[in-house]
Amino acid sequence: MSVALVTWQAPRFVTNVSDAELDIIRQLFVTLAAKYPRNVMRSMYFDAKMPLQPTGNIPEEAMRKIKAVLDWPEKAVSALAERSVFEGFVTPGGDQDPFDLFGILDANRFDLELPQAITSAYKHACSFITTTLGDTAAGEPEVLVMARSAEWSTAIWDKRRRMVSSALTVTETTADGQPSAMDVWLPDAVLSMTRRPSGSWVTERQPNPLGEVLIEPLTFDPQLDRPFGRSRITRPVMNITDHALTTIVRTEISADFYAAPRMMALGVTQDAFTRGKWQAAIDRWFAISKDEDGDVPTVQQFPQMTMQPLTDLYRMYATQFSGATGVPVANLGIVTDNPPSAEALFADDRRLVSTAKRQNRIMASSLRRVAQKIVRLRDASELTPELQRIDASWANPAFTSPTAAADALQKLSLVFPWLGESEVALEFAGFSQTEITRLLSDKRRGQTTNALSTLSALGKTTGAAAGDNPS
Structure with missing residues (x-):
């Protein structure tokens, strides 16, 4: 827009x-x-x-x-x-x-x-x-x-x-x-x-x-x-x-200048760089002939720049x-x-x-x-x-790392024993709200199963006692 x-x-x-x-x-x-x-x-x-x-x-x-x-x-x-x-x-x-x-x-x-x-x-x-x-x-x-x-x-x-x-x-x-x-x-x-x-x-x-x-x-x-x-x-x-x-x-x-260092050539003829200065900089071998007076050219490199x-x-x-x-x-x-x-x-x-x-x-x-x-x-x-x-x-x-959270929760539970039964303890341990909901659901399911098992065992015990004493 x-x-x-x-x-x-x-x-x-x-x-x-x-x-x-x-x-x-x-x-x-x-x-x-x-x-x-x-x-x-x-x-x-x-x-x-x-x-x-x-x-x-x-x-x-x-x-x-x-x-x-x-x-x-x-x-x-x-x-x-x-x-x-x-x-x-x-x-x-x-x-x-x-x-x-x-x-x-x-x-x-x-x-x-x-x-x-x-x-x-x-x-x-x-x-x-x-x-x-x-x-x-x-x-x-x-x-x-x-x-x-x-x-x-x-x-x-x-x-x-x-x-x-x-x-x-x-x-x-x-x-x-x-x-x-x-x-x-x-x-x-x-x-x-x-x-x-x-x-x-x-x-x-x-x-x-x-x-x-x-x-x-x-x-x-x-x-x-x-x-x-x-x-x-x-x-x-x-x-x-x-x-x-x-x-x-x-x-x-x-970076381009850093990749191609600057060179300086003294005493060369005008046609020494017929292939171009860039080509001369990147060629592996580079040859320059003597000048018209027969002197050997001098080639130097400028100090490399740093980035x-x-x-x-x-x-x-x-x-x-x-x-x-x-x-x-x-x-x-x-x-x-x-x-x-x-x-x-x-x-x-x-x-x-x-x-x-x-x-x-x-x-x-x-x-x-x-x-x-x-x-x-x-x-x-x-x-x-x-x-x-x-x-x-x-x-x-x-x-908070799980190890550090568990250690802190353990120490707090010693001072506040009821803290372990609170949802806040699960939040402190780093569980998400979805995970807390599932954990509490599993806890209630387990408590229901234990209660039914206890009632079933109690019923069997009561029935056996009644069989031993018909009166």
Whole structure:
């Protein structure tokens, strides 16, 4: 899609909306147009499609011929997104499937949608999750849950109520990237807008039974003056990537000179290089005749250049990038001679793990509200105290070896003997939610079998005793 979105004109003629709603639509539209170019730029860096920045020292012809790419911005996003693994909704009572959410989440492929929404949030500062009643006659789930990219969505934040007051999501575009359909999310209605060829917009209203905007943002590092967060692909990240990419180009150009050392010949005739200087540099045998005065030519080689300074410069940019993002240098392709120890690996990941834990708590707040909206839409109910206590469960973002986890769990069980009977112990040991469910199911099955065996043995014993004493 083209960056030409900034030339969009806010809708002027919209049917079936009030003047106040039209003002909100225009405000949202202007915000979307203002944020779009920057979001597209971050997408280009994420996809390693950013253009080479001219340096003035490298000829433009060489810059055009060399196709260099660098995936560091993608690593800044994915390294953190991989540690935000959602395992499901839980309640203080420890229910496996509170409020029967599994069916709706599975119908919406939430296990596939949410990781994409998290990645998009880290890429563009935020993403959005919308919930609305689905058209079951058309094959949609009872409650439709969809992830929306900030590249084509925007919202207005209500600071007093700490929630979204209105939002806009583009759902369709024309071949040249102009919006042709979009949804506007308001507290009392959802407006489905379609653009006519004349430029006017036709609106279809759908009532909102909850009385609050059916959209929740997933944000990275929200702040008081930036409630929708900031991108992991920051200005320092883009600047460092530009310099590192230029270093790759310089290294590629220098490699050609490094492969063919420069030579100098004194006292040769003009036709000594009839086959060309490049051919003379790569020939295995090279013969030069005496000059017209009979003197033997002098051939010398300039000192061989080294690529070490460029390698050191690239390593320096990798260190700067690691400092700006928390991504370990080893993940950027910088290999050290001595493999790091387990303690060193833990120290390198410490900042990333801390950021992931903080982010999981932030996103859990939004996911709780998503779950609450799903239940309230499905059951046409109010927000109950039990529903308020629902929470999101995440996998441990830190890698812990099974041996270390088992040793720590054993020591904790000595202090807290009841810990071994808790599901938290299984989570601490590193089991996934699916594995925990299967383990508990096997445990219950084993307990049932043991109980039946005990009852059967007790029945036989009672019967034998009754046979020995007929009275």
